[in-house]
Amino acid sequence: MRRLLVLGGGTAGTMIVNKLRRRLPAREWDITVVDRDDEHRYQPGYQVDGRTCRPAEA
Numbered sequence: 872m873r874r875l876l877v878l879g880g881g882t883a884g885t886m887i888v889n890k891l892r893r894r895l896p897a898r899e900w901d902i903t904v905v906d907r908d909d910e911h912r913y914q915p916g917y918q919v920d921g922r923t924c925r926p927a928e929a
């Protein structure tokens with residue numbers, strides 16, 4: 872079993888692991904992501920939310 876360690880599960884970390892997981896067979900490659908946070912929020916989405924979110928209809 873080969874091991875790949877990715878430091879940082881932010882934009883770059885999650886994107887590259889998402890791509891590599893599809894290319895590297897799970898039976899051959901063990902991928903570990905290390906991050907201080909348990910979740911990643913896609914920061915560019917913050918701007919979109921601010922412009923498009925509206926109050927729910929009553």
Ligand SMILES: Cc1cc2nc3c(=O)[nH]c(=O)nc-3n(C[C@H](O)[C@H](O)[C@H](O)COP(=O)(O)OP(=O)(O)OC[C@H]3O[C@@H](n4cnc5c(N)ncnc54)[C@H](O)[C@@H]3O)c2cc1C
Pocket residue numbers: 878879880881882883884905906907908911913914915916917918
């Ligand atoms: C409001 C906003 C809007 C944006 N809009 C755009 C846009 O429209 N287009 C664009 O191209 N870019 C945009 N950006 C910038 C873009 O989000 C960043 O350039 C991108 O997230 C950088 O990716 P990264 O993987 O290098 O870092 P990050 O996504 O910040 O990931 C770094 C990760 O490393 C972890 N980490 C850091 N230090 C440690 C440590 N000591 N121990 C453990 N974990 C650690 C963090 O928790 C984090 O998960 C925007 C940013 C913001 C804040």
